[in-house]
Amino acid sequence: MNTIDTDNNDADISQQIRFVSHEIRNHLSVCDMYSQILKKHLVRDGYSNPAADNAIDCIQKALQIISMNVADLKSININKQSVLDFKSCVESAYEMAKAYIDDKNIETEIFIKNSAIIKIDENRLISCIVNIIKNAIEAIEIKGKISVFGEIKDNLAVLKIVNNGKPISQDKQGKIFDCGYTSKQCGSGYGLHICKKYLNSQNADLELVKSDKTETVFKITIPLV
Ligand SMILES: Nc1ncnc2c1ncn2[C@@H]1O[C@H](COP(=O)(O)OP(=O)(O)OP(=O)(O)O)[C@@H](O)[C@H]1O
Ligand SMILES: [Mg+2]
Known part of the structure; x- marks a missing residue:
């Protein structure tokens, strides 16, 4: 009989996982x-x-995020909540994400109406x-616009991310947070599932x-401290 030795596996x-994490960590350092x-x-050469x-x-922030994910592989990392300013956190994410625009013709704007202290990882x-x-x-x-709007309202930090690209069809809108759902050739379908989780x-x-012909809008809400 063909059995699988689960413990050994x-x-x-x-x-x-430990070996791969070790190698990734070395290169991250x-x-x-x-x-x-x-x-x-x-700084030393006075190059401003x-x-x-x-x-x-952005590179240093991205390295921290990869490092956190590698720690997750060993299940030793739980949420490390810290007290931080909503506006500056959104602004650093916005700066990092712009790297993905590459050579597309995308106009971006950010408007954070007001800020507050939030407690989150x-x-x-x-x-x-x-x-x-x-x-x-x-x-x-090819061409489009992305807007990021933030505000503090009703004891919540609210962030809206809006774009005017290809919309999500009505019948797929209920599936986008499912683990593994993707409409992209090279997508994994984990992004939104992990974010929501x-x-x-x-x-x-x-x-x-x-999500319609004019715009697609995602909203994050975070309770205030
Ligand atoms: N802003 C958006 N506009 C149009 N479709 C979107 C948008 N955001 C998500 N989607 C749809 O939701 C699906 C799931 O998104 P998700 O980020 O989870 O996975 P993915 O982008 O396909 O792959 P990856 O795991 O690499 O992020 C996408 O494949 C796409 O069909
Ligand atoms: Mg994605």
Whole structure:
């Protein structure tokens, strides 16, 4: 009879995860170290360039997020809630996500009406916002516009991410948060599922407000401290 030795199989998988995490971490440290060295050199040589500073900050933030995800693989990482300013958190995610625009003709705007202190895992929130803006960029084929609006209203921090790309068809709108649902050739369909899961685990929420010919709107709500 053909049986699967589950215990041995699990042990192999755990060991493999540890090895792969170890290798990823090593290379993350190299990237982190060199981005710090680069920053020091720019300061030392008196080279002042906001775009270069911003790029290095985004790389360092992205490295932190990858590192957090690698820690998740070992199930040792729980939400690390910290007290932070809603506006600055959204602004750093917005800066990071713009890297995905590449050579598309996409106009972007951000307007944060007012701000407040929120208590949430900063890296996870940034990661969710980046995922949603990345989807918005992917929905725009050649030319379009993405707007990010934030405000504090009714004891909630509310963030809306709007784009005027290809809409989600009515019959698919109920499926987009399902694990593995994708309409893209190279998509995994995990993005929105993970975002909603992480936000819900911190009493926050993510919903699709509307998607039609004129615009697609996603909304994140986070309760205030
Ligand atoms: N802003 C958007 N405009 C149009 N369709 C969208 C938008 N956001 C999400 N979708 C639809 O929802 C699906 C699921 O999105 P999700 O981010 O979960 O996965 P994905 O983008 O396909 O793959 P990945 O796991 O790489 O993010 C997308 O494939 C797309 O069909
Ligand atoms: Mg996605």
